[in-house]
Amino acid sequence: MDEYYAQIFHTIDVGLVILDKDIRVQQWNRWMEQHSSIPFHRIIGRPLFDFFPELNHPRFLMNFKMAVKFGNSCFLSQKLNKYLFPFKPASAFAGEFEHMQQCCAMFPLRGEENALKYICISVNDVTETVACETRLVEMNVRDGLTGIYNRKFLEAKLTEELDRARRYGRAFSVIMIDIDHFKKVNDSYGHGFGDTVLKSTASMLQSGLRTTDFLTRYGGEEFCCLLPETECSSAVIVAERMRANAEALALTHGENPVNISISLGVAGAAAADTPSALIQMADEALYAAKNSGRNRVIASRGKAA
């Protein structure tokens, strides 16, 4: 059977590498040759890290030790590791990926009397699947017009972040934002220009946020921003900067400049028991801002009414 196994080893559409316990390469199949451009004869007998120094990393070593010490299989998922071997994507549908996305496994090979002799690494190219999945996930959580997160995403993330803030006693704040007199913009300049205002406002709001913050479209001309690890007083400063930036947005309809403003309500998680209570507090602060003349920031004073 050995001759058949050798054919399978080299023909299968999966990368296969066999290492000894010193992490020297003992086998290297054609798939690996093809994607690494490292021929079999150059790598055999050599330390893997000579060719892939980036693999000399605690995560790789932890899994390798697990396979050697326990004789266990280890599974290196794409979602956590992205890839093990830094190969170029082979697929035309690789999306934005710089490297081939890989789902890998490490498992022991035993010799006589079941003694562990080698570790085999299998490498599956999952780039196309991940590219499609990424697109699907994005379509599900993004607002089609503005490109920011949608209401569905907000509801899930708000619960998650509030849970975490309460569990670890960390700060968390929410800003509700509404474009002032948006109906008048639509009525005066048409819905096409209304869409432009929504997109420009979303883009302006997003540009001032950290990567850990989440800007979402709450509905219509209303936005909601989640600021983890942020005290209410700091969120007010962020909100004030957003207000000033909205005022400075240089929008034009044809030759005519169009000025917009936004009203903002801020609430901190410390006074909220539930996600809906937190939103309600921010919403009440927003309506207080609207009722006191618009184009301003008001912070919630505590419990939702």
Place this chain on the structure above:
Amino acid sequence: MDIGTGQEAILTGEEIDIFQEVMNIAFGQASADLAEILNAFVVLNVPEVRMLDESALPDLIREDTGPGALSIVEQSYWGKLSGKTVLFFPASAREGLAKLFGEFSREDALSCAEKEIFLEAGNFIAGGCIARLADCLDDLITYTAPRSAEIRERDADKETAPALRRIAAVRIPFSIDQHDVSGLLILTASHESIPWLKASLKRFMEQYG
């Protein structure tokens, strides 16, 4: 293999005591070896063995799953001893595990990758325990990849499991020192492997005269 439902498929009180002793040795070794690999101490509490009908497993699992979100990682293993491992992590364990298993960003720990963090952690903990148990019993085990399961799947098991298939179920609460992680491992030895387990426990005792 039909092995019937008689005494050959049931661990006696004495055999359960021996099995517990074997697991104490095996899990002590697993804990020490995991500490070397993970640089953290996995505390595996005293295992509790119960003989029960396979169809009662969902109820045992439900006993241990109180309110609150849980991640469940399930793997099957095969050797002369075969069965399943079911590992429960509370949602609060994810950040501790994310740090322990490899310097993932906070975004990774909180995004859809959190399922994978539980899967990898589950594979290490359950795999370590089973590997050392197999060593003690002179067995060689292979595993399926870990998969995440849901409580409601267990109800389906309950409906489809044939009656009177006795299995050994072992509850092992565990925690990981200084990482704010705790959970529960349930290990089952299948109905088919009980006769081998009984013989193996007998051999184990004979070593000590």
